[in-house]
Amino acid sequence: MPSKNIAVILSGCGHRDGSEIHEATLSLWAIHKHGAEYQCFAPNVMQHHVLNHCTGEEMPEQRNVLLESARIARGKIMDLANFEATAFDGLVIPGGVGAVKNLCTYAFAGPDCTVNPDVAHAIKAMHQQGKPIGALCIAPVILAKVLGKVTVTVGQDAATAANISALGGNHAPTWQGEISVDQENKIVTTPCYMLDSRVDQIGAGADKLIQAMLDLMQLPSA
Secondary structure: OOOOEEEEEOOOOOOOOOOOHHHHHHHHHHHHHOOOEEEEEEOOOEOOOOEOOOOOOEOOOOOEHHHHHHHHOOOOEEEHHHOOHHHOOEEEEOOOHHHHOOOEOHHHHHHHOOEOHHHHHHHHHHHHOOOOEEEEOOOHHHHHHHHOOOEEOOOOOHHHHHHHHHOOOEEOOOOOOOOEEEOOOOEEEEOHHHOOOOHHHHHHHHHHHHHHHHHHHOOOOO
16 A cells, blocks of 8 residues: 655744744654655745744844745755645644744734635645644644634643634643544644643654544545
8 A cells, every 4th residue: 555645834944933843843753653755845935024042032034934944844845835635645734833923824813814825725625635634733723714613622722722712613622742633524633832841742742643644544535
């Protein structure tokens, strides 16, 4: 049986203004651990801003989300505008604040946010084809915004859970290393750094998320 192929959408490099590097890297590790393959994507747009990861202060420079994401992907990355759902069996979106600054505007507008058109297209196309989608940390809010009635988790964060409800979604409370599985919609989420977590707990959540996605791939499409 050929290996499953999973697309991974990155949002930059570094948790303050891009993808959370532990979540992204451990998702890639888990994909290979379970015998699947991956292709990284990112939108070819400018970051909302660039932050100093020591101080949190904004820096007077501009960076491109695709080019920054290439740091994590070791250069093997594609423009999300060229994403074709038919080429993949699943989709994963790691967290990091860049997910809600560069992939959508949730960090600034909450439930009234907009989603990058290429990100929204990828999510909708995979969902319409009955293929599983995984999201880590804060990224599940993007799924709630795009898809509406899905069940996701952001751990124990009451404010974000309320916003997910406002978007038409359902929130499932979880703890470190746990996952939420929406069987009907084939959505798998894990809270990661939405909780005070260690790196090994991030790895445990990513590992369970990928395993659950591979299990969902065996189910018939609706």
